[in-house]
Amino acid sequence: MIVLIGGEKGGTGKSTIACNLATWLSREGKDVLLLDADPQATAKRWVDRRNDLQGDRPKLAVAQATGDVFKPARDYATRYGEVVIDAGGRDSKELRTAMVAADVLLVPIRASQPDLETMDHVNELVALARGMNPDLKAYALISMAPSNPMINEVAEANAFLSDFAELRLAQTFIRDRKVFRDAMLEGKGVIEMNNSQARAEIQLLGQEIYGITE
Ligand SMILES: Nc1ncnc2c1ncn2[C@@H]1O[C@H](COP(=O)(O)OP(=O)(O)OP(=O)(O)O)[C@@H](O)[C@H]1O
Numbered sequence: 001m002i003v004l005i006g007g008e009k010g011g012t013g014k015s016t017i018a019c020n021l022a023t024w025l026s027r028e029g030k031d032v033l034l035l036d037a038d039p040q041a042t043a044k045r046w047v048d049r050r051n052d053l054q055g056d057r058p059k060l061a062v063a064q065a066t067g068d069v070f071k072p073a074r075d076y077a078t079r080y081g082e083v084v085i086d087a088g089g090r091d092s093k094e095l096r097t098a099m100v101a102a103d104v105l106l107v108p109i110r111a112s113q114p115d116l117e118t119m120d121h122v123n124e125l126v127a128l129a130r131g132m133n134p135d136l137k138a139y140a141l142i143s144m145a146p147s148n149p150m151i152n153e154v155a156e157a158n159a160f161l162s163d164f165a166e167l168r169l170a171q172t173f174i175r176d177r178k179v180f181r182d183a184m185l186e187g188k189g190v191i192e193m194n195n196s197q198a199r200a201e202i203q204l205l206g207q208e209i210y211g212i213t214e
Pocket residue numbers: 009010011012013014015016017038040042088089143144145174175176177178179180181182184
């Protein structure tokens with residue numbers, strides 16, 4: 001399966017989610033490739049840090065692609081059971097072509113007005129991609145949510161997204177937690193860190209997206 005993490009807003013946690021999903025899949029025993037389609041190469045550099053360090057962490061396969069990534073993405077999906085693509089945070093050739101190749105698009109957003117406003121255009125891109133890729137599933141994912149109760153934010157995000165026919169809100173949220181930053185710096189996923197709440201969020205997200213239950 002090809003899962004694409006992308007969107008039209010910078011700094012919403014896309015690379016963090018891509019790296020954490022790849023780690024989770026690998027720990028579930030899946031054969032996973034992380035495909036970095038963002039010239040910033042955040043995910044590639046994280047894998048390099050990870051694979052340089054000693055320890056019992058499973059090594060992760062990583063590749064980079066730019067421009068039209070449809071063919072590389074589909075090719076890798078024949079060689080790896082799971083491909084996770086980090087496509088960066090702007091409307092790009094990489095994002096558009098990856099949307100045609102993917103089974104699932106995840107669009108991390110903070111439940112705030114500036115992030116939600118970008119969803120209008122994301123919604124159009126999903127509609128375009130579905131012309132060629134009718135089975136594409138597309139979810140907005142609340143990311144970096146404040147750790148206080150956020151019932152209102154969720155209700156507001158849901159109300160806002162109800163205007164956009166092409167996207168649904170994922171049930172899982174990812175909260176703003178220092179351990180996500182620390183793990184990225186250490187070349188780890190949060191499931192390899194000592195923080196049960198962050199670990200639970202990634203497990204729930206993985207189970208929601210991949211339908212794997214333990
Ligand atoms: N859930 C989280 N909790 C705390 N910090 C986070 C979380 N997710 C991401 N961050 C931090 O926020 C910053 C941006 O995250 P990240 O690089 O994943 O975003 P991005 O959407 O990939 O950005 P870009 O659009 O530049 O590619 C990083 O410093 C990262 O460590």
